[in-house]
Amino acid sequence: xxxxxxxxxxxxxxxxxxxxxxxxxxxxxxxxxxxxxxxxxxxxxxxxxxxxxxxxxxxxxxxxxxxxxxxxxxxxxxxxxxxxxxxxxxxxxxxxxxxxxxxxxxxxxxxxxxxxxxxxxxxxxxxxxxxxxxxxxxxxxxxxxxxxxxxxxxxxxxxxxxxxxxxxxxxxxxx
Amino acid sequence: xxxxxxxxxxxxxxxxxxxxxxxxxxxxxxxxxxxxxxxxxxxxxxxxxxxxxxxxxxxxxxxxxxxxxxxxxxxxxxxxxxxxxxxxxxxxxxxxxxxxxxxxxxxxxxxxxxxxxxxxxxxxxxxxxxxxxxxxxxxxxxxxxxxxxxxxxxxxxx
Amino acid sequence: xxxxxxxxxxxxxxxxxxxxxxxxxxxxxxxxxxxxxxxxxxxxxxxxxxxxxxxxxxxxxxxxxxxxxxxxxxxxxxxxxxxxxxxxxxxxxxxxxxxxxxxxxxxxxxxxxxx
Numbered sequence: 001x002x003x004x005x006x007x008x009x010x011x012x013x014x015x016x017x018x019x020x021x022x023x024x025x026x027x028x029x030x031x032x033x034x035x036x037x038x039x040x041x042x043x044x045x046x047x048x049x050x051x052x053x054x055x056x057x058x059x060x061x062x063x064x065x066x067x068x069x070x071x072x073x074x075x076x077x078x079x080x081x082x083x084x085x086x087x088x089x090x091x092x093x094x095x096x097x098x099x100x101x102x103x104x105x106x107x108x109x110x111x112x113x114x115x116x117x118x119x120x121x122x123x124x125x126x127x128x129x130x131x132x133x134x135x136x137x138x139x140x141x142x143x144x145x146x147x148x149x150x151x152x153x154x155x156x157x158x159x160x161x162x163x164x165x166x167x168x169x170x171x172x173x174x175x
Numbered sequence: 176x177x178x179x180x181x182x183x184x185x186x187x188x189x190x191x192x193x194x195x196x197x198x199x200x201x202x203x204x205x206x207x208x209x210x211x212x213x214x215x216x217x218x219x220x221x222x223x224x225x226x227x228x229x230x231x232x233x234x235x236x237x238x239x240x241x242x243x244x245x246x247x248x249x250x251x252x253x254x255x256x257x258x259x260x261x262x263x264x265x266x267x268x269x270x271x272x273x274x275x276x277x278x279x280x281x282x283x284x285x286x287x288x289x290x291x292x293x294x295x296x297x298x299x300x301x302x303x304x305x306x307x308x309x310x311x312x313x314x315x316x317x318x319x320x321x322x323x324x325x326x327x328x329x330x331x332x333x
Numbered sequence: 334x335x336x337x338x339x340x341x342x343x344x345x346x347x348x349x350x351x352x353x354x355x356x357x358x359x360x361x362x363x364x365x366x367x368x369x370x371x372x373x374x375x376x377x378x379x380x381x382x383x384x385x386x387x388x389x390x391x392x393x394x395x396x397x398x399x400x401x402x403x404x405x406x407x408x409x410x411x412x413x414x415x416x417x418x419x420x421x422x423x424x425x426x427x428x429x430x431x432x433x434x435x436x437x438x439x440x441x442x443x444x445x446x447x448x
Contacts, residue, residue, distance in 0.1 A: 160308075
């Protein structure tokens with residue numbers, strides 16, 4: 001039952017992704033990207049991750065706002081979208097390599113719905129007693145694997161500093 | 176577009192709704208260790224509140240709450256709070272990142288204070304994420320399109 | 334197999350990055366690549382008829398261990414989503430600067446590497 005819902009949602013997602021890339025109008029392509037994000041959040045809900053679904057919805061909305069704010073008031077000339085034959089050839093080669101290696105790896109992946117690693121069983125069984133948090137995902141990212149969160153804070157800081165440094169205004173000579 | 180904000184209807188609705196969204200963000204922050212949520216969800220929702228106020232009221236409307244210097248301060252304060260709480264394990268003789276408040280005082284579960292250090296970590300992360308994302312959007316929204324450079328023979332727009 | 338759909342989404346994102354001339358379409362392609370990887374990670378951790386990994390007052394621990402989904406991929410994806418947003422904002426900042434300098438979003442017109 002869950003698999004059927006997932007397949008339906010993902011078909012809609014693929015159609016919306018194609019519309020997002022092929023549409024001539026930039027506003028419609030950005031809105032289709034927002035639709036892809038919402039459907040991914042629904043898929044996260046069905047896969048048992050409510051925490052991630054909240055973050056995905058809000059991040060999707062903020063991506064829409066940032067993209068629209070940057071492109072809406074520009075004088076947009078329609079851009080002819082095909083780049084010539086060479087990028088298509090590169091893309092085909094990459095996809096063939098990915099498909100060959102992907103089909104090999106599919107044998108080693110567990111069947112959909114049957115995996116559990118031993119570390120995760122330890123975290124689920126002892127998480128409440130050792131950290132005091134009932135949300136095991138919070139216990140993992142803030143107590144068992146706190147270093148990764150420290151690294152994430154550093155990466156976020158670097159990205160923000162980079163964006164601010166790019167958009168900084170020098171003293172202009174006129175106007 | 177930036178100075179005046181959007182129409183009157185949007186401003187009134189934003190006035191009505193934003194306190195509730197802010198309260199929801201604070202709920203996700205403080206109860207993040209007991210129910211879905213946590214520092215990241217709270218941080219992006221609080222950033223969304225301030226971004227929506229910037230869109231609806233213009234740059235002047237959001238300066239009362241938070242401007243560039245204050246968001247620099249919040250971001251640094253969040254990161255330093257995270258590091259300081261993480262170093263509290265070293266100060267009390269155990270390792271880095273030990274949950275000292277839970278090991279000293281924690282005995283009851285499913286309460287607000289039962290997570291120990293986790294609540295303080297959540298607050299630090301939420302401050303950092305909120306200030307960072309708001310700062311990026313604010314700087315992106317105050318740049319105007321001015322074509323510079325005299326080598327391009329284009330019309331100069333103000 | 335349901336992983337095939339995720340691979341198709343990844344391929345569409347890759348097509349957007351490689352073969353499009355407009356910078357905004359390339360940013361959309363990067364975002365689709367990001368989303369497909371997050372989706373794949375959470376699908377790896379799914380257990381059939383699984384519950385969310387959040388304890389309640391009334392839940393029993395051994396039933397919980399047998400029935401909840403894997404919390405480790407969720408911990409990885411949670412920070413990655415926020416970092417993806419920050420990187421998208423950085424790319425949009427670059428696109429805005431390029432537009433101010435060259436007057437167009439078309440990457441084949443960006444030829445001057447100095448100045």
